[in-house]
Each structure stands twice: as C-alpha cells, then as structure tokens.
Amino acid sequence: MSSELCEMSLQQTQALIRLTDDTLQNICCKRFTGEELYVEALQKVLGGKGRRGPASIFIVFQEKDGTIRRGRLFHLKEGEVVERSEEISIDPLSNYAVSLAQTGAQTDVVASNWADGCESVEDYQANFHPGIKAAVGAPIRNFIIYRISGEAPGTIIAFNYHGRATNYDADVLRSLAVVIGSLVTLSDEVRETEKAFLYTIEALARACEAAEEGTGKHIQRVNRYAGALAANTGLPVDFVDAVSFSAQMHDVGKIKVPVSILLKEGALTREEMDVIMLHPVYGEKILGDSPRLQIARDIAIAHHENWDGSGYPYKLKGEAIPLTGRIVKIADVYDALRSKRSYKRPVSHAEAVRVFKEGDDRINPLAHFDPVLLATFFKIEHIFEKIYESLAGESG
Numbered sequence: 001m002s003s004e005l006c007e008m009s010l011q012q013t014q015a016l017i018r019l020t021d022d023t024l025q026n027i028c029c030k031r032f033t034g035e036e037l038y039v040e041a042l043q044k045v046l047g048g049k050g051r052r053g054p055a056s057i058f059i060v061f062q063e064k065d066g067t068i069r070r071g072r073l074f075h076l077k078e079g080e081v082v083e084r085s086e087e088i089s090i091d092p093l094s095n096y097a098v099s100l101a102q103t104g105a106q107t108d109v110v111a112s113n114w115a116d117g118c119e120s121v122e123d124y125q126a127n128f129h130p131g132i133k134a135a136v137g138a139p140i141r142n143f144i145i146y147r148i149s150g151e152a153p154g155t156i157i158a159f160n161y162h163g164r165a166t167n168y169d170a171d172v173l174r175s176l177a178v179v180i181g182s183l184v185t186l187s188d189e190v191r192e193t194e195k196a197f198l199y200t201i202e203a204l205a206r207a208c209e210a211a212e213e214g215t216g217k218h219i220q221r222v223n224r225y226a227g228a229l230a231a232n233t234g235l236p237v238d239f240v241d242a243v244s245f246s247a248q249m250h251d252v253g254k255i256k257v258p259v260s261i262l263l264k265e266g267a268l269t270r271e272e273m274d275v276i277m278l279h280p281v282y283g284e285k286i287l288g289d290s291p292r293l294q295i296a297r298d299i300a301i302a303h304h305e306n307w308d309g310s311g312y313p314y315k316l317k318g319e320a321i322p323l324t325g326r327i328v329k330i331a332d333v334y335d336a337l338r339s340k341r342s343y344k345r346p347v348s349h350a351e352a353v354r355v356f357k358e359g360d361d362r363i364n365p366l367a368h369f370d371p372v373l374l375a376t377f378f379k380i381e382h383i384f385e386k387i388y389e390s391l392a393g394e395s396g
Contacts, residue, residue, distance in 0.1 A: 010367060039081045042081045042176075045176050053158075054160055056135070057176075059071050059180070064192075070090070088131040090133065111166065121139050127140075136160065141160055142164060144165050218335055222247045223245065224387045226331045227247075229373060232376050232380050249300055250299050250303045254283075255282070255286065256279070260276055277304070280301045280304055301327075302322045307367060307370055330370075334377075
C-alpha cells in the first residue's frame with residue numbers, strides 16, 4: 001500500500017470524525033433525517049474527484065422483528081451523492097442474506113477481492129443479490145462489508161474499489177459504519193426528545209381551551225394560516241416549519257386573564273380591556289428565555305402590534321415588529337373574524353376578505369398589517385377559507 005493511499009485513507013477517517021464532532025456540537029438545533037446523515041457521511045468516503053474510495057455503497061437495516069433486511073445503494077454522480085436504487089429487500093432465507101447476516105455478526109470488517117477466491121470476475125457475481133448487481137451497474141470486482149450497530153442493526157457494503165480492496169479501505173469503512181450507527185442512534189434519541197418537547201408545547205397552547213370554547217380549533221387553524229402565509233411569501237422552509245408550529249402559542253398569556261373577562265357577554269370596560277391587553281406580556285414571561293422558544297416568544301409578544309405603531313403592548317412599528325408576529329397577526333385577525341365569540345357573531349369568508357380590503361370600525365388594513373404580507377394574503381385567501389372549513393369547530 002503506497003504512502004499516498006494511506007494518507008487518503010487517513011484524510012477520509014479524519015473527515016468522518018469531524019462530521020461526528022460537528023453533529024454533536026449542533027445536536028440541539030440540527031434536524032436529523034436518515035438521508036441527510038447518509039449523504040454527509042457517504043460524501044466523505046465514496047470515490048471520485050481524484051479520491052480513493054468505492055464506486056457504490058449499499059446500506060441495509062434489519063427490520064425490528066428480524067424477518068427481512070431493506071436497504072438502498074448510493075453512488076456519486078457528477079460529484080454528488082445520489083441514490084442509485086429503489087429499496088432492495090433481501091429474503092432472510094436466501095443464501096446471500098444468510099451470508100450477509102453471518103458476516104455482519106463478526107467483529108471485524110471483511111474485505112473480498114474476486115481474484116482471491118474465484119477463477120473469473122463473472123464467477124464472482126454469483127455471490128451477490130440480483131437487485132444489488134443491477135444497482136451497481138457494473139461487474140463487482142471487490143467489496144468490503146461491516147456491521148452497523150445500534151437498536152436497528154444494519155450492514156454497510158462498499159463495492160468496486162480501484163485496484164484491490166485493502167485493510168486500509170476496511171478501516172475507513174469501519175469508521176463510516178460507526179459514524180452512521182452513532183448518528184442514526186442520536187437522531188432517534190433527538191426525535192424522541194423533540195416529540196416530548198412538541199407535546200409539552202401543544203399542551204401549554206391548549207391550556208386556555210377550558211376557558212375559551214373553540215380555542216383548540218382556533219390554534220390549529222392559526223398554525224396552518226401562518227404556515228401558508230409564510231410559505232407563499234417565499235420564506236425558508238425551516239422558518240415556515242417553525243412558524244407553523246409556534247403560532248399556536250400566540251395567546252398563551254391568556255392563561256393569566258380571569259375567565260370572567262375572557263367569557264364576558266358584550267363589551268368590555270376600559271379596565272377589563274387593559275387586563276386583556278396584558279396577555280402578550282404574560283405570554284412573553286410564560287415562555288421565558290429558552291432559545292428553543294424564541295419564535296414562539298416573538299409571536300406571543302408581537303401579534304397585536306400594528307404596522308403603524310398603534311398596537312400593543314410596546315407600540316412597535318414597521319419592521320421593528322418581529323416578522324413572525326406580523327404573520328400571525330394576519331392569521332389571528334382572519335380567524336377572529338370568522339369565529340363566533342361571546343361578544344360577536346362570525347362572518348363569512350367573503351366578509352372577512354372585505355374587512356382586510358376596506359377595514360371596519362376596529363381594523364385599518366393599511367395601518368395595521370405588513371403590506372407585503374397583506375398582498376400575499378389576498379393572493380392565497382382561498383387557502384385560508386379551505387383551512388377554516390376543514391377545521392371549523394362547533395363554535396367556529
């Protein structure tokens with residue numbers, strides 16, 4: 001093995017270590033998907049651009065009941081990692097699957113070259129699953145196999161290294177298998193933590209439902225209106241997702257408003273209105289200073305601010321109002337117009353759109369709404385109507 005190839009293998013291993021380190025450092029904010037993890041890790045190992053590596057890599061995981069193994073084959077295309085195959089299912093009763101399982105149970109990687117055990121490359125092909133051979137797209141000359149440990153056991157197989165598959169190549173594949181196994185396990189744990197976090201937030205958002213009839217449907221609709229408005233304004237996907245979930249927290253401060261005020265029939269007194277107008281401040285305090293709740297906090301504090309600075313609680317103006325608050329303001333006002341409350345009747349979609357265009361005794365569209373977002377609303381108002389109809393509650 002030349003010193004040049006040893007150096008390449010070392011560089012590949014170091015790149016995998018850096019990937020793991022970067023992922024761990026960003027674990028609180030990184031969105032994990034299997035595909036993203038594979039692409040990042042595989043890019044460090046697959047051959048091309050003058051780097052030594054295999055032509056294709058097959059990653060297969062065992063079903064929880066152990067009855068079948070499913071996987072996909074990846075390769076490089078114009079320097080980018082792509083899937084070459086549809087999902088390949090391997091019958092556990094086939095000779096190939098039995099061999100695969102036995103090899104995967106070993107502690108060390110196994111490297112195989114056609115010349116070590118077969119008279120020809122053609123004879124060597126009999127060792128491989130038909131789906132894998134088709135996906136590789138060329139005669140298989142060598143491979144290295146290693147097991148991926150974790151709750152969902154898997155196997156990684158690298159095909160067609162330049163020249164012979166060596167122990168140095170095997171060390172790199174071992175590193176790749178450890179990285180993928182570790183990151184997949186981490187991603188599963190993060191997803192479980194995220195589910196618990198989201199459940200807690202949803203429970204908090206619904207805490208005032210007992211006081212205000214119909215609030216559950218209201219917060220669901222506001223989530224979806226806000227997501228539609230953000231998406232159609234051309235905002236980044238991650239931002240849209242965050243707004244789509246965090247919008248439900250806009251009225252969380254109402255938990256601290258007396259029920260006698262929330263459910264009062266008829267007009268509120270000036271003093272009662274002053275109490276109601278404190279709910280954004282209460283919401284800000286309830287959500288605290290966690291970075292995870294920054295968007296929800298911005299929404300809670302800013303969804304009653306007006307574009308011209310006449311809103312509350314801080315009389316923010318124009319772009320000084322957080323964008324998320326400006327988005328949710330439109331969503332919240334639309335739903336308030338459409339919904340029945342103890343102090344008002346519901347209006348139709350057409351009437352709500354008219355109010356957004358012409359205003360009424362409480363709403364001045366040009367003064368109250370971000371003009372860019374308002375223009376987007378008029379383009380997609382039919383989506384708002386469909387969202388309301390799909391989630392209309394008994395009181396909605």
